[in-house]
Amino acid sequence: MVTQQAEHHDEHAHHPEQSFVSKYLLSTDHKIICFQYMFTGMAMGMIGAFFAYVFRMQMAFPGTHVPGWGLVTPADYNMLITNHGAIMIFWVAMPVLIAAFGNYLIPLMIGADDMVFPRINRLSYQIFLLSSIVLVVSFFVPGGGFAGAWTMYPPLSAKAQYSLTGDGSTVFVLAVALEFVAFLLGGINFVTTAMNSRAPGMKFHDIPIVVWMIVIASILFMASVGPLIAGAIMLLFDQRLGTAFFDPNRGGDPILWQHLFWFFGHPEVYVVLLPAVGITAEIITTMSRKKLFAYKTVLHTAIFTGVLSFTVWAHHQFVAGIDPRMANIFTVTTLIISIPIAEMMFVYIATLYGGSITLNTPMLWALGFIGSFLIGGVTGIFLGSSGADIYLHDTYFVLAHFHYTFFPIAIIGTYAGLTFWFPKMFGKMMNDTLGRLHFWLTFVPFNCIFIPLFFTGLMGDHRRIFDYTNFTELSTPTLQHLRSFATISLLVMLSAQLIFIYNFVTSLLWGPKAEQNPWRSNTLEWTAASPPPHGNWPTLPTVYRGPYEYSHPDRAEDYWPQNAPS
Ligand code: HEM
Numbered sequence: 299m300v301t302q303q304a305e306h307h308d309e310h311a312h313h314p315e316q317s318f319v320s321k322y323l324l325s326t327d328h329k330i331i332c333f334q335y336m337f338t339g340m341a342m343g344m345i346g347a348f349f350a351y352v353f354r355m356q357m358a359f360p361g362t363h364v365p366g367w368g369l370v371t372p373a374d375y376n377m378l379i380t381n382h383g384a385i386m387i388f389w390v391a392m393p394v395l396i397a398a399f400g401n402y403l404i405p406l407m408i409g410a411d412d413m414v415f416p417r418i419n420r421l422s423y424q425i426f427l428l429s430s431i432v433l434v435v436s437f438f439v440p441g442g443g444f445a446g447a448w449t450m451y452p453p454l455s456a457k458a459q460y461s462l463t464g465d466g467s468t469v470f471v472l473a474v475a476l477e478f479v480a481f482l483l484g485g486i487n488f489v490t491t492a493m494n495s496r497a498p499g500m501k502f503h504d505i506p507i508v509v510w511m512i513v514i515a516s517i518l519f520m521a522s523v524g525p526l527i528a529g530a531i532m533l534l535f536d537q538r539l540g541t542a543f544f545d546p547n548r549g550g551d552p553i554l555w556q557h558l559f560w561f562f563g564h565p566e567v568y569v570v571l572l573p574a575v576g577i578t579a580e581i582i583t584t585m586s587r588k589k590l591f592a593y594k595t596v597l598h599t600a601i602f603t604g605v606l607s608f609t610v611w612a613h614h615q616f617v618a619g620i621d622p623r624m625a626n627i628f629t630v631t632t633l634i635i636s637i638p639i640a641e642m643m644f645v646y647i648a649t650l651y652g653g654s655i656t657l658n659t660p661m662l663w664a665l666g667f668i669g670s671f672l673i674g675g676v677t678g679i680f681l682g683s684s685g686a687d688i689y690l691h692d693t694y695f696v697l698a699h700f701h702y703t704f705f706p707i708a709i710i711g712t713y714a715g716l717t718f719w720f721p722k723m724f725g726k727m728m729n730d731t732l733g734r735l736h737f738w739l740t741f742v743p744f745n746c747i748f749i750p751l752f753f754t755g756l757m758g759d760h761r762r763i764f765d766y767t768n769f770t771e772l773s774t775p776t777l778q779h780l781r782s783f784a785t786i787s788l789l790v791m792l793s794a795q796l797i798f799i800y801n802f803v804t805s806l807l808w809g810p811k812a813e814q815n816p817w818r819s820n821t822l823e824w825t826a827a828s829p830p831p832h833g834n835w836p837t838l839p840t841v842y843r844g845p846y847e848y849s850h851p852d853r854a855e856d857y858w859p860q861n862a863p864s
């Protein structure tokens with residue numbers, strides 16, 4: 299293995315000068331592929347955020363001309379909420395959290411010069427890019443983009459006369475299918491690389507938690523997506539070939555889709571959660587100079603959560619007409635799965651306890667992740683109880699719940715990781731004052747958006763309503779004020795993202811040069827140059843210990859790099 303790596307490495311060292319196209323567009327370097335995934339994901343994120351702005355304006359001020367869009371029609375509204383959800387989960391959280399961070403961190407944190415299959419890696423990104431293009435094209439086909447909600451429930455998704463977006467639905471399903479192919483290819487690389495290319499001396503329990511989390515998430519994705527790919531093909535057949543897999547009038551069953559979708563969909567939430575949990579672990583140990591409290595517990599808990607996540611899916615279907623005895627079983631499994639998640643959060647709090655904490659930008663994001671994700675998890679317990687869910691299902695309470703899980707993951711987790719590894723990725727330091735300002739102007743408005751929505755949900759406010767003024771009981775002043783407050787908070791939050799863009803660009807161009815290891819961290823990526831060259835290290839590192847040896851009593855320095863012989 300060692301000699302094989304060395305040879306492979308030699309090949310890298312003698313690489314000829316590359317043109318812009320071969321270096322940045324057709325590269326097989328895992329770091330460049332990270333940037334491709336990250337920037338594509340962020341561009342898609344801007345579309346998703348723009349859609350949210352448009353439909354929230356319609357909710358707060360029904361019938362106004364939304365600047366940048368115009369009058370929102372009911373058809374626009376359905377298309378916007380559908381594609382907002384799909385984009386944020388499939389085209390933002392997946393590419394950024396799993397694919398971008400996975401690509402950057404796995405080889406660098408395990409001491410490898412690249413992924414095991416660099417060309418498959420490149421193909422994975424190219425298919426992902428194609429899927430993004432196909433999705434954007436779907437907005438412009440006759441009839442407009444798909445408008446049957448991101449969960450694609452038939453018969454709405456299967457019959458053009460219901461969704462009114464026949465072509466849009468087909469192109470949408472194609473885009474989702476391509477996206478799945480991209481991540482299947484990515485997942486193969488992540489798991490094999492982490493298992494086979496580790497630096498000499500790196501035992502299983504020396505692997506940084508974030509790498510484990512991405513590996514477990516990849517396995518979850520690959521194991522859960524099969525049934526949904528089958529479902530997507532059946533849906534395409536129903537749409538285009540006149541089959542009736544999901545058509546109750548002709549002996550089909552629309553609930554079958556819900557099973558196939560959520561059998562994938564619930565594990566999917568852990569697919570994106572686990573990388574964010576891993577990123578948080580790296581930041582809080584480094585920034586509190588503490589050993590991760592209970593490494594093995596976190597690892598085993600994550601594996602256990604992954605297994606259990608295959609047994610909870612029908613909690614999305616409590617009111618879909620499933621047998622109440624089944625609902626009891628899924629209530630129990632759902633309540634059980636909250637335990638390991640809570641345990642991970644407690645481990646993090648225990649890690650912080652007594653630490654010497656630096657409250658810089660990455661640390662603020664990491665702490666923000668723990669605090670807000672806890673609210674998301676706790677509200678999931680209410681929803682998981684089938685009795686309570688009969689009332690809460692499809693209200694804004696559900697919406698607030700999943701934004702309290704998903705926002706910490708996709709947005710807070712990304713900013714945490716990006717501000718933490720920026721010095722390594724780009725060789726420059728970001729401005730910490732601007733970073734902290736951006737944190738507060740994102741974090742506070744985020745809470746101001748979604749806390750009110752828990753209350754409107756409890757007051758009976760339903761999701762997916764185009765114009766509340768059509769329902770007298772839903773257009774009370776209290777409800778309308780809370781809705782407008784949420785929308786105005788969103789405007790504040792979106793504007794604050796300009797601070798990040800400004801900080802990102804100016805730091806990249808003119809920021810102070812980053813040292814090799816600015817946070818005095820233990821893991822291997824910090825032993826490479828900032829930014830690491832093609833091939834990462836002139837000679838690959840050797841590992842002597844675990845990743846979290848901070849403040850070791852026998853050492854003068856408060857950290858102990860994994861590659862330091864003693
Ligand atoms: C402690 C963990 C969690 C529990 C117990 C839990 C429970 C639930 C339940 C029971 C529902 C269905 C509510 C309904 O539709 O009536 C739900 C919805 C949802 N949850 Fe969670 N959840 C948890 C974590 C997460 C995480 C980590 C994510 C995302 C990353 C997430 C994303 C969602 C989404 C997207 C929906 C709504 C889907 C839709 O109808 O559009 N949840 N959750």
Ligand SMILES: [Cu+2]
Nearest residue numbers: 564611613614
């Ligand atoms: Cu679920």
